Amino acid sequence: MTALLDLIRSRIDLTGPMPLSEYMTTCLLHPKHGYYTTRDPLGAKGDFTTAPEISQMYGEMVGLCLAQSWLDQGSPAKITLAELGPGRGSLMADILRATKGVPGFHDAVHLHLVEASPALQHAQATRLAGYNPTWHAHAGELPDDVPLYLVANEFFDALPIRQFQRDGEAWREILVTTSDTGLTRGLSDAAPIDALAHRLEDTKDGDLVETCAPAQAIAAQIGERIASQGGLALIIDYGDWRSQGDTFQALRRHEFADPLDHPGQADLTAHVDFEAIALAAQPAKYTRLTGQGLFLERLGITARAQALATRLSGTPLENHIAAHRRLTHPEEMGTLFKVLGITPETAPAPAGLSA
Numbered sequence: 001m002t003a004l005l006d007l008i009r010s011r012i013d014l015t016g017p018m019p020l021s022e023y024m025t026t027c028l029l030h031p032k033h034g035y036y037t038t039r040d041p042l043g044a045k046g047d048f049t050t051a052p053e054i055s056q057m058y059g060e061m062v063g064l065c066l067a068q069s070w071l072d073q074g075s076p077a078k079i080t081l082a083e084l085g086p087g088r089g090s091l092m093a094d095i096l097r098a099t100k101g102v103p104g105f106h107d108a109v110h111l112h113l114v115e116a117s118p119a120l121q122h123a124q125a126t127r128l129a130g131y132n133p134t135w136h137a138h139a140g141e142l143p144d145d146v147p148l149y150l151v152a153n154e155f156f157d158a159l160p161i162r163q164f165q166r167d168g169e170a171w172r173e174i175l176v177t178t179s180d181t182g183l184t185r186g187l188s189d190a191a192p193i194d195a196l197a198h199r200l201e202d203t204k205d206g207d208l209v210e211t212c213a214p215a216q217a218i219a220a221q222i223g224e225r226i227a228s229q230g231g232l233a234l235i236i237d238y239g240d241w242r243s244q245g246d247t248f249q250a251l252r253r254h255e256f257a258d259p260l261d262h263p264g265q266a267d268l269t270a271h272v273d274f275e276a277i278a279l280a281a282q283p284a285k286y287t288r289l290t291g292q293g294l295f296l297e298r299l300g301i302t303a304r305a306q307a308l309a310t311r312l313s314g315t316p317l318e319n320h321i322a323a324h325r326r327l328t329h330p331e332e333m334g335t336l337f338k339v340l341g342i343t344p345e346t347a348p349a350p351a352g353l354s355a
């Protein structure tokens with residue numbers, strides 16, 4: 001039993017079964033017992049490791065993509081450089097280091113970070129102290145009067161989802177309810193849902209789809225800023241073009257766990273529906289969805305890996321080779337993780353991506 005489990009069970013007893021979106025929000029962001037509000041979840045002592053923590057090369061490639069897009073769009077004199085869910089600040093630190101030699105880029109940058117975790121805000125402040133970042137609770141607070149250059153690496157997968165199971169021409173929502181020993185899944189009554197009418201074309205009875213209203217709302221805010229002011233958003237996450245099936249999962253101590261066990265003590269995520277994000281970002285233009293490995297290879301990660309390897313030997317060299325493989329190989333993160341770019345309608349495709 002955890003304190004948060006007791007609170008969730010009491011809430012369900014009082015108000016009835018809750019949607020997965022409410023359960024996820026409570027588990028991740030409860031002010032006293034939430035997963036993100038009580039710990040640093042990254043690294044060997046945490047529950048998962050993200051690409052920026054694997055190798056500096058990842059952030060270097062992302063930084064080069066952002067800087068090239070800035071050049072392609074006329075090198076505007078003032079821009080917002082933003083990250084959604086910046087972790088420990090490792091990705092942004094590598095982006096800024098890699099772009100230091102781009103004339104004028106750092107002079108134009110005003111750094112903004114969207115972060116809900118007090119523990120991670122502290123880590124970001126330490127890592128990025130020389131760049132005077134401004135923090136925001138929500139993406140909607142980002143400046144809207146200058147071009148926006150934004151990266152969201154493993155951010156959208158942690159936003160709260162809802163799940164619906166098809167029942168004829170209607171849908172039954174997957175809900176969280178109580179059991180004798182803890183929590184379990186239940187189903188709502190069947191009802192038509194206008195927002196899922198288009199999914200009747202590619203699903204059959206019993207199929208499950210996931211929706212994420214917060215992801216679409218954030219994508220709309222980003223798209224509106226980029227369409228009107230210019231810039232680039234790079235959304236990098238695991239998922240696919242369209243949601244299909246149950247992808248709700250938990251990671252605890254680097255192992256998969258039942259997402260209804262240990263609420264508040266495990267990371268909860270779901271695969272990203274990139275189609276929904278791309279369409280929500282209109283009238284901004286979106287690129288073709290591209291595997292992370294191909295994106296990094298197009299940007300020159302192998303050449304960079306070879307250059308770094310000349311200064312390494314023994315175990316450090318072995319770790320370096322393993323990191324390159326993990327980021328790019330199809331059996332590792334290379335195809336599981338995808339990259340979507342969002343640009344103004346008239347901008348060329350960002351480096352590493354295609355229209």
